[in-house]
Amino acid sequence: MKKTILAMLLATLAGCSGSENVTAENREEKLGLNALQSVANCCETLDTLTYQQVVKPETFRVDITAQSPIVELKTGKTFVAGLALPQATGSIELKVYSVVEKTVFVPSVLVLDNNYKVLDVIDDNTIRYSESSLLYKAGYIGDYVLPQKYPNGKAPKYLVAMTTAQDLAEYSMPMPPSEFALKSGQVSADNPFYSTNKIPHSAIGQVTFEFDYDPAGRLSETTQEKSQREESIAAYVDSEQQSVMSAEQEQAFNDEISKAVSEGDFERAISVSNEAERLGSPTAKETFIKSMKNYQ
Numbered sequence: 001m002k003k004t005i006l007a008m009l010l011a012t013l014a015g016c017s018g019s020e021n022v023t024a025e026n027r028e029e030k031l032g033l034n035a036l037q038s039v040a041n042c043c044e045t046l047d048t049l050t051y052q053q054v055v056k057p058e059t060f061r062v063d064i065t066a067q068s069p070i071v072e073l074k075t076g077k078t079f080v081a082g083l084a085l086p087q088a089t090g091s092i093e094l095k096v097y098s099v100v101e102k103t104v105f106v107p108s109v110l111v112l113d114n115n116y117k118v119l120d121v122i123d124d125n126t127i128r129y130s131e132s133s134l135l136y137k138a139g140y141i142g143d144y145v146l147p148q149k150y151p152n153g154k155a156p157k158y159l160v161a162m163t164t165a166q167d168l169a170e171y172s173m174p175m176p177p178s179e180f181a182l183k184s185g186q187v188s189a190d191n192p193f194y195s196t197n198k199i200p201h202s203a204i205g206q207v208t209f210e211f212d213y214d215p216a217g218r219l220s221e222t223t224q225e226k227s228q229r230e231e232s233i234a235a236y237v238d239s240e241q242q243s244v245m246s247a248e249q250e251q252a253f254n255d256e257i258s259k260a261v262s263e264g265d266f267e268r269a270i271s272v273s274n275e276a277e278r279l280g281s282p283t284a285k286e287t288f289i290k291s292m293k294n295y296q
Helices: 002-030 179-184 223-236 247-262 266-278 284-294
Strands: 051-053 059-064 070-073 076-079 081-084 092-099 108-112 118-122 128-130 139-146 158-162 205-212
Touching: 059 081, 070 158, 158 205, 247 266, 247 284, 266 284
Parallel strands: 051 081
Antiparallel strands: 059 205, 070 076, 081 158, 092 139, 092 205, 108 118, 108 158, 128 139
């Protein structure tokens, strides 16, 4: 009888141990830690990443997943997402935000020049754990101003969202709901979540970027407004005194549009076509359409 009871206890202990191992493994899988250590996916460099183009002042969300590229830095391996900065006449006001839920991706952001060299790092000196407010849930949030040029004369061109091994090794405690959040009725001060849980830091998650800037500082006008402006100019000066795109500039834009389409880079082709039209090219759209029809 004693042997039977002992055997049952040993079996139970073994079962618990196995369950704990499975739970720990599942936890690392959900946090993206197993995938991050995968040798098969490692590693890209900053100059080989694909950078999504930001084209206007907007809220831009990037999803960092277990399929995202991995970069290895001095701060450890990290899944990353890259953004290409837009043209702006002045500085770009940037807000970085990552919401805290059952897990959290604690972001740092690399600022790169046109050669993919690091100009600055937006880290925990700027991006800090903050309580919820009327506009934002509790999360890691920070404001940063991207200048036109840094002291070394280099302009910022790219951003890379990442995290560090040190952040992955830590956890966050739930932030007590703010007075605003309590008044909204969306949360309750009695919720045990705010006192009993530790929030693990994840290798994957979503990071929100908010961009605010003057987009290129060029005149924005409708077709009718453009026509009226050109008529007004023609009423005052002859054609040779009117500021128009030169034939060389027009051809250079058309060549760039055709090249982008032939390489399958349709986003760049559209961007160049739009830029050429804004500068007065009468053939950019036609060139784009023709190139698309001839694309193989």
